Amino acid sequence: MTRNDVNAKNVGFPNMYDHIKRALTPGSKTYPEPGGKSYPDLTTAKAIPGGRWNSTLTRHGYEPTSVGNRTAAGKVCANELKKETGKDCDEYPFASTLQGSARANPPHNFSVAMIDADENEAHGIVLRAWYWNNRILNFDEFWIDIR
Template identity: 45%
Template sequence: MCVPPVENASALTNPAPGGVTFPDLRQAKAIPGGSPQSPLSRVKYSPQVDANRGFARKTCELEFGAEELSPKDKECDEFPFASTEQGAAYAKPEHNFSVQVLSKEQNQGYGAVVTAWYSNNRMLRQDKFYMRLK
């Protein structure tokens, strides 16, 4: 099956414009982190990371229902990562992030990969980077 490229793939993420937590249909999403022109920057300050995770979780609960996250094997995944200055709690403009309910194993596994990547590449606080997935 051939899928045509999507001009703004972030528009297809949750929270979706016009949805429960993002009622504004006039504001397009442009999630940072996909190019050198729109990089992410690492934070290492625990309260900011905690705020990003908390905001993402609350958004997941509102978007997907609290019961979706109630099994102990489920977690809320977010992008930009909670470990970035552009995370959910600090997104500019507001709602310029993505959340999805994943298995705890998947979410924590990828979190470990990101943490190792930070360490292996000596990523310090406020260092800029972007993600290019193939």
């Protein structure tokens, strides 16, 4: 994934890229913050998975898994981020993974950010197409190569 990636309609994902890069960069400030509003008693540093071959994500297309991840991420967005018109709460690891916000270990080991709603939706479509085109099935492992 690069900051200059675009879909077939020439829509880019620079904010999505920035969010994922922050999430995968140790020591970067991401939400929820350990010891912050959503997890005030936790001081364990984050080690968000999915950025290396030995720290993978696991695809899971079961809709209740995605809904649970989006719900958990949404609670953190509502608690820690300011709602902005035209923006959606984005979560990483993706809602379509077993490492998403509802199953994060430790429980704050994920990231949320407010992303332009159109960009977020377009990236979701590209991610689903990537799963399909690369035959990434349920329980298949993968990682994100940020360049």
